[in-house]
Amino acid sequence: xxxxxxxxxxxxxxxxxxxxxxxxxxxxxxxxxxxxxxxxxxxxxxxxxxxxxxxxxxxxxxxxxxxxxxxxxxxxxxxxxxxxxxxxxxxxxxxxxxxxxxxxxxxxxxxxxxxxxxxxxxxxxxxxxxxxxxxxxxxxxxxxxxxxxxxxxxxxxxxxxxxxxxxxxxxxxxxxxxxxxxxxxxxxxxxxxxxxxxxxxxxxxxxxxxxxxxxxxxxxxxxxxxxxxxxxxxxxxxxxxxxxxxxxxxxxxxxxxxxxxxxxxxxxxxxxxxxxxxxxxxxxxxxxxxxxxxxxxxx
Amino acid sequence: xxxxxxxxxxxxxxxxxxxxxxxxxxxxxxxxxxxxxxxxxxxxxxxxxxxxxxxxxxxxxxxxxxxxxxxxxxxxxxxxxxxxxxxxxxxxxxxxxxxxxxxxxxxxxxxxxxxxxxxxxxxxxxxxxxxxxxxxxxxxxxxxxxxxxxxxxxxxxxxxxxxxxxxxxxxxxxxxxxxxxxxxxxxxxxxxxxxxxxxxxxxxxxxxxxxxxxxxxxxxxxxxxxxxxxxxxxxxxxxxxxxxxxxxxxxxxxxxxxxxxxxxxxxxxxxxxxxxxxxxxxxxxxxxxxxxxxxxxxxxxxxxxxxx
Numbered sequence: 001x002x003x004x005x006x007x008x009x010x011x012x013x014x015x016x017x018x019x020x021x022x023x024x025x026x027x028x029x030x031x032x033x034x035x036x037x038x039x040x041x042x043x044x045x046x047x048x049x050x051x052x053x054x055x056x057x058x059x060x061x062x063x064x065x066x067x068x069x070x071x072x073x074x075x076x077x078x079x080x081x082x083x084x085x086x087x088x089x090x091x092x093x094x095x096x097x098x099x100x101x102x103x104x105x106x107x108x109x110x111x112x113x114x115x116x117x118x119x120x121x122x123x124x125x126x127x128x129x130x131x132x133x134x135x136x137x138x139x140x141x142x143x144x145x146x147x148x149x150x151x152x153x154x155x156x157x158x159x160x161x162x163x164x165x166x167x168x169x170x171x172x173x174x175x176x177x178x179x180x181x182x183x184x185x186x187x188x189x190x191x192x193x194x195x196x197x198x199x200x201x202x203x204x205x206x207x208x209x210x211x212x213x214x215x216x217x218x219x220x221x222x223x224x225x226x227x228x229x230x231x232x233x234x235x236x237x238x239x240x241x242x243x244x245x246x247x248x249x250x251x252x253x254x255x256x257x258x259x260x261x262x263x264x265x266x267x268x269x270x271x272x273x274x275x276x277x278x279x280x281x282x283x284x285x286x287x288x289x290x291x292x293x294x295x296x297x298x299x
Numbered sequence: 300x301x302x303x304x305x306x307x308x309x310x311x312x313x314x315x316x317x318x319x320x321x322x323x324x325x326x327x328x329x330x331x332x333x334x335x336x337x338x339x340x341x342x343x344x345x346x347x348x349x350x351x352x353x354x355x356x357x358x359x360x361x362x363x364x365x366x367x368x369x370x371x372x373x374x375x376x377x378x379x380x381x382x383x384x385x386x387x388x389x390x391x392x393x394x395x396x397x398x399x400x401x402x403x404x405x406x407x408x409x410x411x412x413x414x415x416x417x418x419x420x421x422x423x424x425x426x427x428x429x430x431x432x433x434x435x436x437x438x439x440x441x442x443x444x445x446x447x448x449x450x451x452x453x454x455x456x457x458x459x460x461x462x463x464x465x466x467x468x469x470x471x472x473x474x475x476x477x478x479x480x481x482x483x484x485x486x487x488x489x490x491x492x493x494x495x496x497x498x499x500x501x502x503x504x505x506x507x508x509x510x511x512x513x514x515x516x517x518x519x520x521x522x523x524x525x526x527x528x529x530x531x532x533x534x535x536x537x538x539x540x541x542x543x544x545x546x547x548x549x550x551x552x553x554x555x556x557x558x559x560x561x562x563x564x565x566x567x568x569x570x571x572x573x574x575x576x577x578x579x580x581x582x583x584x585x586x587x588x589x590x591x592x593x594x595x596x597x598x599x600x601x602x603x604x605x606x607x
Contacts (some may be wrong), residue, residue, distance in 0.1 A: 053515070059511030066509075071502040076524045076599055086510040119600040135510060 416491025
């Protein structure tokens with residue numbers, strides 16, 4: 001990933017997307033396990049460093065914003081102290097300096113500094129998420145992982161928080177991985193998009209690639225299931241069928257049971273990557289022989 | 300906060316009146332005659348009748364109750380039927396002993412149980428956890444008189460390290476304090492473990508880890524503070540129970556505390572003494588509860604916000 005860019009990690013809710021970026025999280029919970037692949041951050045192979053080194057990386061190089069701001073702050077610690085803690089762990093500064101920096105961070109996310117003596121229960125949901133953003137950014141991380149940061153917020157607050165994140169991303173010159181299932185949010189914030197299905201990236205490209213030159217039938221299905229604002233009477237076209245059991249995936253393409261274009265090869269063989277440009281690829285059999293294949297909108 | 304405490308202290312008054320009322324009538328239902336108890340076996344029938352009249356035992360119960368309450372308001376808890384000494388004086392002598400025993404026992408169990416509970420939770424299903432929980436289960440299941448007897452057999456009869464009873468310096472405190480501590484350690488450990496298990500799965504623990512907080516500090520600073528509320532509740536309840544309920548242990552170790560005093564007084568149908576003990580028990584239990592509630596406010600700011 002390049003510095004200063006935002007990648008969206010799109011996946012179906014509750015289907016393991018949260019377990020992919022292992023940056024700050026301590027690896028996938030049982031029965032999950034790493035099958036293959038590496039995670040590299042600025043040349044450091046994260047899966048090979050010890051837990052103690054990982055603690056230094058977390059919060060300093062990689063930060064994370066969680067899904068539900070209502071539960072993500074410790075209810076018995078003052079918000080100012082929760083921000084200052086991150087600072088004093090990673091930077092060799094005095095306690096007063098850390099508190100002063102915490103106040104600055106709080107003001108940076110638009111909360112008056114004199115509220116740092118308060119506890120999380122005295123803040124609204126949007127303000128809590130701002131506090132969490134302040135914590136995440138307090139050590140100027142290189143990478144921010146945002147796990148559905150606005151899902152639990154109402155639409156107005158959602159827009160404010162996204163705006164704030166976009167502004168701070170530029171200000172802090174950091175990269176961001178945004179995990180989301182809201183394509184509206186994705187269009188708003190992201191530069192690159194990776195669409196995940198059943199634990200694999202099935203299509204990846206720039207925002208333009210994904211939204212304008214959609215290749216994978218799953219991606220197309222996602223767009224079809226968004227209500228059309230110009231034609232409110234139009235029926236939604238959901239992707240048929242159910243997500244296959246992640247413990248027992250089919251031998252071929254995981255999506256083939258739900259795919260309108262499925263070929264016989266889809267049931268037996270895993271598709272390989274087909275590249276359309278330097279940035280855009282998909283894993284789908286439709287393109288392996290015929291890269292010019294066009295999706296017909298599922299009609 | 301001050302208003303809340305005042306309110307709670309005022310609420311003690313109806314509680315105490317109710318407790319005394321109940322106990323007064325329950326004692327009157329027990330068989331036996333206080334007058335003949337006071338005069339002993341050799342007393343003549345006339346003297347018993349005379350004393351009954353003089354002490355007001357023939358008046359209706361409600362009148363006797365009223366008389367007792369009036370005396371109580373002026374600070375007079377009456378005199379013991381069996382020893383003739385003032386109830387307040389006797390309790391004042393015995394209560395510090397019970398208090399000493401209780402505080403030692405609770406300190407012991409807190410020092411043992413909180414670390415074990417925390418370690419068990421952070422290493423759930425490890426050998427430490429399994430062994431710890433089995434020991435805790437055994438601890439809960441053993442009645443204290445039995446634990447006491449076993450400790451006496453082992454450490455005073457066989458080893459001769461500690462005296463088997465009585466109150467004579469620090470050495471005599473250890474066995475009864477341990478006996479009491481074993482039972483409460485077990486329940487505090489289990490409570491700490493389960494609340495800790497719940498807390499370490501909370502989102503804010505992940506937030507703390509994502510900040511780069513070290514594992515030890517996550518447990519000490521972020522998890523323990525939140526896990527303490529249930530633990531403090533149990534510690535307080537155990538403390539309250541021990542303050543008045545160490546009857547068996549005090550008897551086994553012939554510890555001159557208030558629990559034993561009450562048992563003896565019940566056997567002698569010494570109504571003023573029993574009532575005095577009950578007042579002290581319920582008062583100390585209520586005060587301990589109040590202290591727990593105040594502690595909550597210091598542990599959890601959300602609770603403090605509700606104290607008005």
